[in-house]
Amino acid sequence: MAWASIGFLVLLCGAWVLPENKLYHQLLIFLLWLPALLALFRRDFRLLLKQPECVFYALFMAWTLLVLWIEGGENVLGKVKVTIYVTLTLSGILLAAQNRAWRFESMLLYASIVGGFFALASWVYFYPFSARPFSARVLAIGLWDTAIPAAHAVGALAIIGTFMLQTKRFSPWVMMLLIIPALGYAVFLGFNQTRGVWIGLLAGLLMAGVARPSRLTAALIAPVIAGIALIAVFAPEIFLQRGVSYRPELWGAGIRLMLEHWATGLGFHEYLIPIAEIRRPFKHPHNLFLDTGVRLGVPGLMLYGLLWLAAGWRGWISRAQPLGQVLLILWVFSGVSLLTDGIGLWLKPNADWLITWLPIALSIVLAARGNPDIEVPSGSAPAS
Numbered sequence: 001m002a003w004a005s006i007g008f009l010v011l012l013c014g015a016w017v018l019p020e021n022k023l024y025h026q027l028l029i030f031l032l033w034l035p036a037l038l039a040l041f042r043r044d045f046r047l048l049l050k051q052p053e054c055v056f057y058a059l060f061m062a063w064t065l066l067v068l069w070i071e072g073g074e075n076v077l078g079k080v081k082v083t084i085y086v087t088l089t090l091s092g093i094l095l096a097a098q099n100r101a102w103r104f105e106s107m108l109l110y111a112s113i114v115g116g117f118f119a120l121a122s123w124v125y126f127y128p129f130s131a132r133p134f135s136a137r138v139l140a141i142g143l144w145d146t147a148i149p150a151a152h153a154v155g156a157l158a159i160i161g162t163f164m165l166q167t168k169r170f171s172p173w174v175m176m177l178l179i180i181p182a183l184g185y186a187v188f189l190g191f192n193q194t195r196g197v198w199i200g201l202l203a204g205l206l207m208a209g210v211a212r213p214s215r216l217t218a219a220l221i222a223p224v225i226a227g228i229a230l231i232a233v234f235a236p237e238i239f240l241q242r243g244v245s246y247r248p249e250l251w252g253a254g255i256r257l258m259l260e261h262w263a264t265g266l267g268f269h270e271y272l273i274p275i276a277e278i279r280r281p282f283k284h285p286h287n288l289f290l291d292t293g294v295r296l297g298v299p300g301l302m303l304y305g306l307l308w309l310a311a312g313w314r315g316w317i318s319r320a321q322p323l324g325q326v327l328l329i330l331w332v333f334s335g336v337s338l339l340t341d342g343i344g345l346w347l348k349p350n351a352d353w354l355i356t357w358l359p360i361a362l363s364i365v366l367a368a369r370g371n372p373d374i375e376v377p378s379g380s381a382p383a384s
Contacts, residue, residue, distance in 0.1 A: 001099035004039075005107060007032025008096040011089070012111035012157070015143040015351065016118040024143060028349055033085065036092035048094055051367035053314065053360065056307040061087065063300050064346065071267025079268050082346045086357055089349070093361040094368060104365065105167040105323060112161025116181020118142070119154050119188035127191075138191040140351075148341045149351035151194035152334075155201055156354040158185040159333055162220065163208075163326045190227065196340035198224075204333035211319045211328055246275050247286060247340060254285030258293035258301070265297035268346075288342020288356070295344075304345070308335070311363035318366045327362040334359055 010027050018024045039045040061083050068076050097104040118141065126138045137147045144150040161181070170178070189197060202224055208217040253273040257266070271294065272281035284291045293301035312331045318324025334355035345356055 001035075001095055002101060004032055004035040004092045004095040005099045005102045007035065008093055009107060009111055011093075011349070011353070012108075013114050013118075015153070016115070016140070017142055021143055021348070021350075025349060028085075028089075032092040032096075033088035036088045036095055039095045040091060045095065045098075048098075048368040049091070049364075051364055053307065053310050053364050053367055056303065056310055057087075057090065057360065060300070060303040060307055063303050064296060067264050067267050067296050067300060070264050071269070073266075073268030074270060076268070079346050082348060085348065086346070089353075089357060090361050090364060093358075094364050097365040097368070103167075105164055108160050108323075108326070109164035109168060112157045112164060113178065113181050115154065115157035116161060116178075116184040118184070119157075120180060120184025123184065123187045123191060134191070137193045138188055140188075144351045146351070147192060148194050148196075151189060151192040151197040152337055152341070153351035153354045154185060154188050154192070155197045155333060155337070156330055156358065158189065159201075159204060159330050160326055161185075163322055163329060167322050186227075194341070196337050199340075200333040200336035203336045204329040207332045208325065208329050211316065212325055246277070246282075249275055249277075250282055250285040251287055251290060254287060254290035254294055257285075258290060258298065261294070262298045265293065265295045265300060268295060284343050286341055286343070288338035288345065291342060291344055307360065311359050314363040314366050315359075318370070321366075323362065324366060327359060327366060330355070330362070331359045 007028060007030075010024075010031055014024050014027060018027070064083060065080065068079055073079070096102075096107070122140045123138055125141055126132055126136075127134060132138075139145050139147060140150040140154065144153055165178075189201070202221075205217060205221045205224055209221060250273055257271065257273070270283065272283060273285060274281045285294070289301065289304075292304050296304070308331075311327065312335075315324055315328030315331050319328050337355055342356075343352070
């Protein structure tokens, strides 16, 4: 289990420091997917997978493989492998959560603290060191070097850290030091200028206020609203310069494509959505749910919808627990962000995995914890 725990930390933090995606994937193979594969041979671990989320995921994966068999597409074998990667990732995170030496909530908290320091380092490197203008959208150092996916991952880590902070007591001096990673998240997400992420963060915090009213949520909502208001007053061009980025046209075209190929979708063939106003096509509708429907048809979208809604419901009924709060708020943030900037589900590990597959994994962890019929005896879990 410690083996899988290291792999989980690599998934969350490795992209900040590793020089290339190939090495990132190789470390995940050895540290997360291999222990997960070995654990699947253990009956006590397989019992943990008897959850509604796992059933919905299995049905969705089976439908994806059927569509691949019927429709084919580009790099069919590669897409089949990605479904295996995701399966082993979900299993590996569940395995890491069984580690009694390294508490799961603590791993999430410390990964978020590390992320905050690297978010600040990214801002310092991008502007003072690289002499970029402040109008440019900050990128993360390491592998998350594309603006929107980087904002997704950094936003997810910020949410995790904020609501995992209640799981551990720190001295006043340490709490003062934690202002540094908090500042890192604030400046990175602000200067990244991804408006869908701003809306997602606000939606997540509003959900926190509804689901679990507290002084913490009120204290968080106020500065987010104030920050958006300040940008609207002093730098309104940030909201106006890209308009709505042709999202209505992209969504409309995506819906038409989905309905034209409603049964099994287009598979993983490349498709283009032309936008007449700028005379250039887009490779996806910038909406994860529509892209899923276009590629996997209406049945595929419905199966994924069941899986996604199950994760949201798990977060809601578990909202009294810090991990449940993280899941619920991350689920809302992810859903809103993916409505405007989602590019696809079955991709190799990347920044968007923190808002596509991590909420599903957290839901499975909570489901396993809440099942009274499951008990993992001490010493019976897979060897670490």
